[in-house]
Amino acid sequence: MPRLTSQTLSPAHQRLAVLSLALGSFASVTTEFLPVGILPDISKTFAVTSGTAGLTMTVPGIMAALSAPGVMLFSGRTDRRKIVLWLSLILLAGCLVATIAPTFAIMLLSRALVGISLGAFWAMGLAVAVELVAKEKAHKAAAAVFGGVTAAMILGVPMGSLVAEHSSWRGAFMAAAVIAVAAFVMQWKVLPSVPAQSPVQFADFKAFVSLPEARKSIVMVAAVFAAHFAAYTYLTPLMHEAGIPTAAVTLLLLAYGAIGFVSNLVAARFLENNLKATLFVSKISLAIPFLFLPILVIFSKFETVLILLWAVAWGALPLCLNTWHRNIETEHSEAAAAMFTFTAQVAIAVGSSLGGAVVDHFGLKTNFWMSALIVLLSAFYLARHRKME
The missing domain is CATH 1.20.1250.20 (MFS general substrate transporter like domains)
Incomplete structure (x- = not known):
């Protein structure tokens, strides 16, 4: 070729x-x-x-x-x-x-x-x-x-x-x-x-992480991925608690995937000129289901709406976070891409483990509220820190 x-x-x-x-x-x-x-x-x-x-x-x-x-x-x-x-x-x-x-x-x-x-x-x-x-x-x-x-x-x-x-x-x-x-x-x-x-060396990772904007991005990626998977790992038990039938759970997960996929495509159209706003709105949209799913657990219809809102938010967030990360001015673009993946994968493992520990000791509701708090703090962090253009 x-x-x-x-x-x-x-x-x-x-x-x-x-x-x-x-x-x-x-x-x-x-x-x-x-x-x-x-x-x-x-x-x-x-x-x-x-x-x-x-x-x-x-x-x-x-x-x-x-x-x-x-x-x-x-x-x-x-x-x-x-x-x-x-x-x-x-x-x-x-x-x-x-x-x-x-x-x-x-x-x-x-x-x-x-x-x-x-x-x-x-x-x-x-x-x-x-x-x-x-x-x-x-x-x-x-x-x-x-x-x-x-x-x-x-x-x-x-x-x-x-x-x-x-x-x-x-x-x-x-x-x-x-x-x-x-x-x-x-x-x-x-x-x-x-x-x-050019060949990527360990010094390239060190140089990238030394950038203030890179550290901000890594914090946001870690927070959002960890919070999402702390909650998502226990979404099915919460749906059962809400009285959603097992057959409906599978259909709802499929709908979640379809909506997330569409949200990903739609978000791509807003990123070029409205990246920060799209990222902020997506974070708030993710925090809302985390906050209210445990409260409205006895109302299965409301639970369904909140889960689909979750799908909209999560469909956009990985792309938004990656675009933000990729927009950092650096000569080490491949090291930057690897750091994004490394951070996301570590956050998935930590978030799932943390969610399990919280569920075992404090219950499902506390786990979802913990996830909401992490996402809201991440949104506040985004609002307070202006990305360098």
Whole structure:
């Protein structure tokens, strides 16, 4: 594949190349969240406790947090296209190993492979996507990649449950493998060569983090992702407490994913001229459901409306935060992309763990109110600190 740039790629080729990365992000994040819907089946197959089976979520999160900066540090000047293709193959290997894993240890190995691919693909995929298009369209390219992430965060769980219901939990991983194959083939066909700007070194991360605007961005990313996943992990129990039937819960999660996906696309149209306002409104829109869901738990219709508002807010927030992060003036753009992924993955792990501890000791309501407080403080932080243009 010859070296091409955003100036020499046709608009159609640009869209297809970005779409291949969006499909890759959908495949990797779908596989990350797959165990949530099939955890009891995994636990039964390997004769481990539910808590131990939960390592199938913890391991990929840890590996993703490590691989995001790691891929940038060790990739040197390697063509980014080659790296993306290898990451897609690693994801495929992780899915296939899960379908035949004879022991729980091998199952965790498969999840480690998924985590390595996931974190590195998030960092590398976003960095590559914005290189494929003109600068003024970079936020739309990032939106496309995050569109895949947003859909996968929601669709991964019901998809796993649906496939497992008609086959087995291993069948769910086979379905994920099919998606991974589709992503790899599309990337191999349409992704052009993307030369590295310069080798990324540890000093680049240090230099980026030393920037005041970078630290502000990292704080906001960590706060929003941690708060969201502290609450989202326990959304299903809250819906059951609200009296929403099990069948309706699956439909509501699917609606959540669809609305979040649309919100992601709509938000992309407002970011160029209204980034700070869009980010602030999205944060407040996320805090409202966290505040009122526990209070209105006896009114299932109100709960449904608040959950859908949550979907609107979360559909926009990852893109808004990434655009804010990417707009920081720095010579270390790839290190910046890796730090975004690292921060998000650590925040997901910390938020989920923190939410579990709060639920165990203080209950569901306190967990949601804690999440609301974190998001509101983040919104206040955004309002008080003016981003340097």
